Amino acid sequence: MILLHKKTGKKFYLENKDKDFNTHFGIIKKEDLNKEPGSIVKSHLGEEFIIFEDNFNDIIGYLKLGPQSVHKKDIGLLYSLVPIYSGMKIVEGGTGSGILTSYLANSVKPNGKVYSYEIRKDFYKIAKKNFEKLKLLDYIELKLKDINNGIEEKNVDLIVLDTPDPWNTLNFAYESLKIGGYLASFLPNITSVLKLLDLNEKFLLIGIYENFVRKWEYVRGKVLRPENFEIVHTEFLVLFRRI
Amino acid sequence: MILLHKKTGKKFYLENKDKDFNTHFGIIKKEDLNKEPGSIVKSHLGEEFIIFEDNFNDIIGYLKLGPQSVHKKDIGLLYSLVPIYSGMKIVEGGTGSGILTSYLANSVKPNGKVYSYEIRKDFYKIAKKNFEKLKLLDYIELKLKDINNGIEEKNVDLIVLDTPDPWNTLNFAYESLKIGGYLASFLPNITSVLKLLDLNEKFLLIGIYENFVRKWEYVRGKVLRPENFEIVHTEFLVLFRRI
Amino acid sequence: MILLHKKTGKKFYLENKDKDFNTHFGIIKKEDLNKEPGSIVKSHLGEEFIIFEDNFNDIIGYLKLGPQSVHKKDIGLLYSLVPIYSGMKIVEGGTGSGILTSYLANSVKPNGKVYSYEIRKDFYKIAKKNFEKLKLLDYIELKLKDINNGIEEKNVDLIVLDTPDPWNTLNFAYESLKIGGYLASFLPNITSVLKLLDLNEKFLLIGIYENFVRKWEYVRGKVLRPENFEIVHTEFLVLFRRI
Amino acid sequence: MILLHKKTGKKFYLENKDKDFNTHFGIIKKEDLNKEPGSIVKSHLGEEFIIFEDNFNDIIGYLKLGPQSVHKKDIGLLYSLVPIYSGMKIVEGGTGSGILTSYLANSVKPNGKVYSYEIRKDFYKIAKKNFEKLKLLDYIELKLKDINNGIEEKNVDLIVLDTPDPWNTLNFAYESLKIGGYLASFLPNITSVLKLLDLNEKFLLIGIYENFVRKWEYVRGKVLRPENFEIVHTEFLVLFRRI
Structure with a gap:
């Protein structure tokens, strides 16, 4: 259960971080999904994502x-x-x-x-x-x-x-x-x-x-x-x- | 620090319960002020008051x-x-x-x-x-x-x-x-x-x-x-x- | 029945223009009150007033x-x-x-x-x-x-x-x-x-x-x-x- | 240029009253369209219509x-x-x-x-x-x-x-x-x-x-x-x- 933000501000909600994650900004690898909150990771298209902490206000929207x-x-x-x-x-x-x-x-x-x-x-x-x-x-x-x-x-x-x-x-x-x-x-x-x-x-x-x-x-x-x-x-x- | 409600809904805020308390509905005795929250006490004019618990929402108004x-x-x-x-x-x-x-x-x-x-x-x-x-x-x-x-x-x-x-x-x-x-x-x-x-x-x-x-x-x-x-x-x- | 505006925008309503008119910006003379709408007249203190036409929107306020x-x-x-x-x-x-x-x-x-x-x-x-x-x-x-x-x-x-x-x-x-x-x-x-x-x-x-x-x-x-x-x-x- | 109201309140706007008028409540005949404002006329399905006067507030909507x-x-x-x-x-x-x-x-x-x-x-x-x-x-x-x-x-x-x-x-x-x-x-x-x-x-x-x-x-x-x-x-x- 992680939330990722791209620089545009778009959020993604994951229930499962045990497999690669697909977005229209590219694929993010499993290893990257398990990094520390606050880390910046890249999709295979080079787009940057931020790993977010669990947050009531973000999850409530999903x-x-x-x-x-x-x-x-x-x-x-x-x-x-x-x-x-x-x-x-x-x-x-x-x-x-x-x-x-x-x-x-x-x-x-x-x-x-x-x-x-x-x-x-x-x-x-x-x-x-x-x-x-x-x-x-x-x-x-x-x-x-x-x-x-x-x-x-x-x-x-x-x-x-x-x-x-x-x-x-x-x-x-x-x-x-x-x-x-x-x-x-x-x-x-x-x-x-x-x-x-x-x-x-x-x-x-x-x-x-x-x-x-x-x-x-x-x-x-x-x-x-x-x-x-x-x-x-x-x-x-x-x-x-x-x- | 106690709050009292009369049946009309009027609230009184006390910083000190070590002496009798004067209201325009009568005087409430010191002993009565120190009763349990939820108790009903009477002024010398016979008007009823309720002893309230400390409550953020009541105190903030004072x-x-x-x-x-x-x-x-x-x-x-x-x-x-x-x-x-x-x-x-x-x-x-x-x-x-x-x-x-x-x-x-x-x-x-x-x-x-x-x-x-x-x-x-x-x-x-x-x-x-x-x-x-x-x-x-x-x-x-x-x-x-x-x-x-x-x-x-x-x-x-x-x-x-x-x-x-x-x-x-x-x-x-x-x-x-x-x-x-x-x-x-x-x-x-x-x-x-x-x-x-x-x-x-x-x-x-x-x-x-x-x-x-x-x-x-x-x-x-x-x-x-x-x-x-x-x-x-x-x-x-x-x-x-x-x- | 005339309306006068000083440059500050303050309005005065007159029912009678047959005598001099007193304001706290000075006195305007009867002769001046009877000038054409649009004229600029002065009080005895030198303050300028504009003579207004009759206007529904001005009178309704009075x-x-x-x-x-x-x-x-x-x-x-x-x-x-x-x-x-x-x-x-x-x-x-x-x-x-x-x-x-x-x-x-x-x-x-x-x-x-x-x-x-x-x-x-x-x-x-x-x-x-x-x-x-x-x-x-x-x-x-x-x-x-x-x-x-x-x-x-x-x-x-x-x-x-x-x-x-x-x-x-x-x-x-x-x-x-x-x-x-x-x-x-x-x-x-x-x-x-x-x-x-x-x-x-x-x-x-x-x-x-x-x-x-x-x-x-x-x-x-x-x-x-x-x-x-x-x-x-x-x-x-x-x-x-x-x- | 006539306005017709059915009892439901639905309005129809006609630019031309020289020919029969089609609605989904039936056809109204030319003769009926030329009756006096206020008249009630019927479509071939028996639905009642009222002939309205020209009215700014109705026409402005069309x-x-x-x-x-x-x-x-x-x-x-x-x-x-x-x-x-x-x-x-x-x-x-x-x-x-x-x-x-x-x-x-x-x-x-x-x-x-x-x-x-x-x-x-x-x-x-x-x-x-x-x-x-x-x-x-x-x-x-x-x-x-x-x-x-x-x-x-x-x-x-x-x-x-x-x-x-x-x-x-x-x-x-x-x-x-x-x-x-x-x-x-x-x-x-x-x-x-x-x-x-x-x-x-x-x-x-x-x-x-x-x-x-x-x-x-x-x-x-x-x-x-x-x-x-x-x-x-x-x-x-x-x-x-x-x-």
């Missing part, structure tokens, strides 16, 4: 994706509202392909743990493989269970829901969270947000948020301008706290 | 602020682009009041460290006290030095600059970062962004970003609508990578 | 305002969706201080007309005075009536509602509009938008819109950056069409 | 487009900053396919005029045809000339530039505008905005603007949410005034 996944910008929004750090105990509803789970587990390691509930067997399998690739299996307990049938964990710091019916989780979440713990729910429709707010009785509402990220394009000496098209809506984030 | 500070939403943006986790080695230019430093240190603990450069003595002192309150002193090395005179750390994972002239740090940053390491610069003006991009020669440009967060207001049974006014501009984030 | 008014940026949004031009027949519900009414009347003149309904006598009076200042009285029929009691006009091109309960106007609006005519409703809350959409049965929904305008700051040779604070929410615009 | 065109939302932005109405004298640089020209001409008729400069013969021809379709030829003088070689019109109310080098037009624009007149420049890159601002010496800067429009999706009884993707950048608008 994971297998199932249908549902919280967008990176919204993960950033969650982190800005609820700092997530080593030692936390987190419950997640709706593992999906495990992207958000991986961010969370990567943040709570080495002393914390993420307990993630998923009802679909196919997503469970995809997520499991992704955690393996990221070497995060020790920090995640993946459960093939419906979070709306009950949350087994107690004294939890944070519960994150990426499910279509978070109002069905409200009571279980309240019992599971410690005092001061947070409940975060990602929802694509304002109609669902409204239903969740109306059905909440016990939690303190911290806020309802949306997040837009705008990327700019740059061409040296010529152009600096915002990108023309952007995702302007993914999900609303509703944040509650148990008090 | 820190002393100097003039400069990266906005929470922009910290979230950084985390969405460069996951920051236990064990990382980070250099920061421009400690200011130490808010961003604290987020970073809280994320890299218990195995990582943040080396933060600040040229102003008054900011240095404010930041030092804030790190103490957050019990983060073990994970931060605060330096009363100009980052533009050189970066002493090597093999660094991430350098974050909240300085007005990041172009003067480019060469030192390049030498200090490990291969694959990131350089992130926060800048309020597009004119500074342009100068930084034009003067960069060695780094791969990952992107130029802005982040907007929109908060919604909710009144049960009546109103759900976006807040009228919002901060729409704080800083641009320019992200480079050493390859 | 109107008396009551509590409710559609924001300029949202007027622009309406114009981008439904071009408004000479000869149109428009009905408005909720005159308020008459700002939107004035924009509409100014656009439909000299051959069109705006029929505007207002239930509050005090707003009616404010609006009337504003139309007088703008010399738009010939193009506006202001009615002290509740639009939800019926719309007297037929074969209307556009109905614009700035009222809290537009669902009560749906049937009257349908009968009043010509085939192909538009119904535009401004609403601050998404909950009201939802109610209007759910209660609409006859109209074709063209769209639901929001509009953000971002202004940039410029200091020559130094700074170009977005303004820090901005109105990010005023009203949603729901646009229907009779087909 | 114009032939060349490569460059100011976006509708930005036209709305311009209208919100500089009301455009009957009788105004406007100069435009960069006709392109004539979309903005058409909006302007439609607003200044019947007493005003738009003088539009275009250097490319192919665009000139496309624009000319579009003006014909919209019956706006009387209100537009289209010139196959470079606006940077001089502006022939004097005492102009507004000059709008959709050209890549507006700084080359500054002096001519100043001479052409009346006192109080506006100069509006649409520019896609912030680098061009900066150049224009730096090179401007005579004009008062009113503002630098961007405009975002967000559209929401609605499915009755189910969903109300913002659209996922949106154009977030088209052009900046720089607005100056001659004082």
Whole structure:
């Protein structure tokens, strides 16, 4: 499991460094693949590659994706509202392909743990493989269970829901969270947000948020301008706290 | 150092639990202040308070602020682009009041460290006290030095600059970062962004970003609508990578 | 009724040019105030002023305002969706201080007309005075009536509602509009938008819109950056069409 | 030139009503096409169509487009900053396919005029045809000339530039505008905005603007949410005034 960068910035992800690796910039030999991180190696066409260390941020881009996944910008929004750090105990509803789970587990390691509930067997399998690739299996307990049938964990710091019916989780979440713990729910429709707010009785509402990220394009000496098209809506984030 | 929540959600921050505590909801006795986190205690007016555990996210709101500070939403943006986790080695230019430093240190603990450069003595002192309150002193090395005179750390994972002239740090940053390491610069003006991009020669440009967060207001049974006014501009984030 | 600009760009609005005019840049004499538009005159302190022509866009900034008014940026949004031009027949519900009414009347003149309904006598009076200042009285029929009691006009091109309960106007609006005519409703809350959409049965929904305008700051040779604070929410615009 | 609407809201544009018209909802006979606006006619499949009046807003959607065109939302932005109405004298640089020209001409008729400069013969021809379709030829003088070689019109109310080098037009624009007149420049890159601002010496800067429009999706009884993707950048608008 190595990552290589050519000088253009293109990345390649290898699951196996026991055989030569083919790129359209040429073949890199097995011996070269096993050199120290930071080494520069050449393909048979003379193109230079850099051997990269394992890095969460690089590997996360190469994971297998199932249908549902919280967008990176919204993960950033969650982190800005609820700092997530080593030692936390987190419950997640709706593992999906495990992207958000991986961010969370990567943040709570080495002393914390993420307990993630998923009802679909196919997503469970995809997520499991992704955690393996990221070497995060020790920090995640993946459960093939419906979070709306009950949350087994107690004294939890944070519960994150990426499910279509978070109002069905409200009571279980309240019992599971410690005092001061947070409940975060990602929802694509304002109609669902409204239903969740109306059905909440016990939690303190911290806020309802949306997040837009705008990327700019740059061409040296010529152009600096915002990108023309952007995702302007993914999900609303509703944040509650148990008090 | 305890945090108390009344049922209305109002928080109080205490540096000292060795004497009775006065609030406009009544006085809470010393003995009550020293009960277990999660306990409910009463003021002499019969108002209920909950004793909270120490919590990074609560305490950060009570820190002393100097003039400069990266906005929470922009910290979230950084985390969405460069996951920051236990064990990382980070250099920061421009400690200011130490808010961003604290987020970073809280994320890299218990195995990582943040080396933060600040040229102003008054900011240095404010930041030092804030790190103490957050019990983060073990994970931060605060330096009363100009980052533009050189970066002493090597093999660094991430350098974050909240300085007005990041172009003067480019060469030192390049030498200090490990291969694959990131350089992130926060800048309020597009004119500074342009100068930084034009003067960069060695780094791969990952992107130029802005982040907007929109908060919604909710009144049960009546109103759900976006807040009228919002901060729409704080800083641009320019992200480079050493390859 | 004249407008004067000093070289700094500051504007002054005069209702009366029959006497000398005092500014903190000095006094301008009556004789000077009555010179040709475009003339440059001097105050007794030697400061230069330009005599401006009557101009809708300058005067609109000096109107008396009551509590409710559609924001300029949202007027622009309406114009981008439904071009408004000479000869149109428009009905408005909720005159308020008459700002939107004035924009509409100014656009439909000299051959069109705006029929505007207002239930509050005090707003009616404010609006009337504003139309007088703008010399738009010939193009506006202001009615002290509740639009939800019926719309007297037929074969209307556009109905614009700035009222809290537009669902009560749906049937009257349908009968009043010509085939192909538009119904535009401004609403601050998404909950009201939802109610209007759910209660609409006859109209074709063209769209639901929001509009953000971002202004940039410029200091020559130094700074170009977005303004820090901005109105990010005023009203949603729901646009229907009779087909 | 008739517009037909089926009950689904689908529109058809006909240049010729002297022969039967084919749609995938059936054939409509010539006799039916010549009925009064507002009539309901049937195709040979029994599907109902409504005969629409000529309408600027419907026809503009069927114009032939060349490569460059100011976006509708930005036209709305311009209208919100500089009301455009009957009788105004406007100069435009960069006709392109004539979309903005058409909006302007439609607003200044019947007493005003738009003088539009275009250097490319192919665009000139496309624009000319579009003006014909919209019956706006009387209100537009289209010139196959470079606006940077001089502006022939004097005492102009507004000059709008959709050209890549507006700084080359500054002096001519100043001479052409009346006192109080506006100069509006649409520019896609912030680098061009900066150049224009730096090179401007005579004009008062009113503002630098961007405009975002967000559209929401609605499915009755189910969903109300913002659209996922949106154009977030088209052009900046720089607005100056001659004082």
